[in-house]
Amino acid sequence: MHAPTPTAPPRAATAVHLMQVDKAFPDGAGVIHALRSVSLTIALGSFVAVMGPSGSGKSTFLNCAAGLDVPTGGRVVIGDTDLTGLSADDLTRFRRDRIGFVFQSYNLIAHLTVAENVGLPLILGGRRPDPAWQHHLLSAVGLSGMEDRLPGELSGGQAQRAAIARALITRPEVVFADEPTGALDSNTAAHVLEVLRSTAKHLGQTLVVVTHDARVAAAADHVLFLADGQFVGHLDTPTTEQISARMIELGGR
Numbered sequence: 001m002h003a004p005t006p007t008a009p010p011r012a013a014t015a016v017h018l019m020q021v022d023k024a025f026p027d028g029a030g031v032i033h034a035l036r037s038v039s040l041t042i043a044l045g046s047f048v049a050v051m052g053p054s055g056s057g058k059s060t061f062l063n064c065a066a067g068l069d070v071p072t073g074g075r076v077v078i079g080d081t082d083l084t085g086l087s088a089d090d091l092t093r094f095r096r097d098r099i100g101f102v103f104q105s106y107n108l109i110a111h112l113t114v115a116e117n118v119g120l121p122l123i124l125g126g127r128r129p130d131p132a133w134q135h136h137l138l139s140a141v142g143l144s145g146m147e148d149r150l151p152g153e154l155s156g157g158q159a160q161r162a163a164i165a166r167a168l169i170t171r172p173e174v175v176f177a178d179e180p181t182g183a184l185d186s187n188t189a190a191h192v193l194e195v196l197r198s199t200a201k202h203l204g205q206t207l208v209v210v211t212h213d214a215r216v217a218a219a220a221d222h223v224l225f226l227a228d229g230q231f232v233g234h235l236d237t238p239t240t241e242q243i244s245a246r247m248i249e250l251g252g253r
């Protein structure tokens with residue numbers, strides 16, 4: 001992970017490449033600059049945590065990097081695909097087939113079973129889930145035997161583990177997670193994080209996680225710090241204490 005020169009071409013070992021990405025939101029008569037000329041690369045197969053004070057631009061960064069939102073300037077490249085050049089339809093297809101998402105609120109569909117929720121990204125893409133792969137994923141996240149349950153019959157930790165299996169069903173290159181453990185108690189959060197981390201590692205996926213929790217970030221290979229829409233530094237394999245100290249310097253929690 002390093003901040004490249006803005007014109008450097010993406011390298012093969014790069015999973016995510018942002019070049020001078022800006023994101024501005026209209027705000028009354030003015031604009032809010034949520035991201036300001038953000039340039040970075042995230043190496044294939046790495047686990048990167050993104051931290052920063054509230055309002056520093058973490059979710060905006062994740063949404064732009066994952067193709068959920070369109071930057072107002074700059075380029076986002078995932079693998080060898082420049083998202084900037086894609087039509088809305090192509091971007092939707094790319095997200096569905098090549099990227100996995102995990103959100104704080106799980107986003108499971110209430111009237112579909114666990115198995116149906118997990119298979120949904122493939123069904124939406126006109127493909128049928130491979131039963132052996134689905135079984136493997138449900139077992140990897142500890143939900144074997146719960147395939148027929150509805151989301152309302154799951155604990156928060158189980159629901160998030162179902163959401164993780166759903167994010168991985170298409171074998172995405174990159175998995176983006178926004179506060180994936182934010183709604184869970186600390187023991188459940190630690191278990192869910194370990195499931196996410198180990199499954200992504202086992203499958204060779206790149207994992208990008210936005211978090212407020214220094215313990216979550218301490219599990220990452222690299223921690224990137226945002227302040228006021230700009231990356232202001234990173235730590236490699238830091239301890240929880242080092243991360244907390246950096247957050248205090250930035251004026252966050």
Ligand SMILES: Nc1ncnc2c1ncn2[C@@H]1O[C@H](COP(=O)(O)OP(=O)(O)OP(=O)(O)O)[C@@H](O)[C@H]1O
Nearest residue numbers: 025026032034052053054055056057058059060061
């Ligand atoms: N859709 C939007 N419209 C207008 N302003 C927005 C929008 N989304 C984000 N912002 C603004 O952009 C800035 C960055 O917001 P963002 O949600 O990315 O920060 P964050 O670091 O994820 O915050 P938090 O930790 O509180 O979730 C904030 O000033 C926010 O108010």
